[in-house]
Amino acid sequence: MGVHMADDTSATGVTREGDTAVRQVLDAAVREGGVPGILAEIRDGGGQWYGTAGAADTDTCRPRGHGDRFRIGSITKTFTATVLLRLVAEGRLTLEDTVERWLPGMVTGNGHDGSAVTVRRLLDHTSGIHSHTNDQPALSRQASYTPGELVAIALSHPADFPAGTGWAYSNTNYVLAGLIVERVTGRGLAEEIADRLVRPLGLTGTSLPLGADPDLPAPHARHYTRLFSPDPGAPVHDATELETSPYWAAGGMISTVSDLTRFLAALLGGELLGPEQQREMLTMVPTADWLPRASYGLGLSRLVLPSGVPVWGMGGALFGSWSYVYGTRDGSRVVAANINADWVRGRWEDPVGLFTDLLEAGLGPAAGGVQSLD
Incomplete structure (x- = not known):
């Protein structure tokens, strides 16, 4: 159950400041948090780094892979x-x-x-x-x-x-x-998502399934769900094949960590929207009964990490899959991660706590993040 690091044969890029802390969170998510597997990528001006821990398939013990496709829920x-x-x-x-x-x-x-x-x-x-x-x-x-x-x-x-x-x-x-x-x-x-975003950005692992197609294209991890039950003894179900028509434009898409970091870096970096539309997207309103220290714009949220560092992006959860992608305001550094489960145990109360720790490691002060003034 190792973590693939940037200096081994399973990873890309070069280890940079903050990557070691991310690797530690990935390892702890499996060893302490009990998630089947976890995958993360960091994209910045120095290239890409990725790490994995745990299993894509608990029956075969096949490890999680960098190219795994997964359901991204509300990142859609x-x-x-x-x-x-x-x-x-x-x-x-x-x-x-x-x-x-x-x-x-x-x-x-x-x-x-x-x-x-x-x-x-x-x-x-x-x-x-x-x-x-x-x-x-x-x-x-x-x-x-x-x-x-x-x-x-x-x-x-x-x-x-x-x-x-x-x-x-x-x-x-x-x-x-x-x-x-x-x-x-x-x-x-x-079609609009494909023509306007997926193809121009080269997001080869990203799609919105058509109709009632329940298949998840290979390669992918199995998606394990406890139906969002907080009970640690709740039965685990395999939700890899899932009919997602109830979620569609709100949560039905499939992607990879590399595609998500590329997309968000382009979005925050001004490649996809003009200045006026980007300003509208990033105009935040207060939220209620949602994520801690969060505000919400037009399809994009702003979180202030416990360290005071603000980050922009979105998270998404669907049965057996929980994902985050957040970055700096200018998109110069972006972190994406996925667990093939909808639970976590140990020192985290829920996956939100796990991903908060991951964002602190990848985007917080240790990684060069700037503290918020608010």
């Missing part, structure tokens, strides 16, 4: 928001357009009002639209779901608050954002 939101902001830059819609304008009659009832919900309020989670993923019984009634069916599940519940008066994380916001992309362009969201 950053891709969806970037596509929408590029359409805004092209003048095809504005952030102040309403849902009612683009999806007439879709958002209404139970306190939901599509004429009061703007594109901006979808992307920064201030819409008040209830999240369909809070109704797991409704998501267990059939094999797959259309985006319209997901919206209907959300609207069967009262709105969380009147649009623009609060903050609540809602996956339905991004289902609606994906539908708006399709209405504006006349093309599928998967």
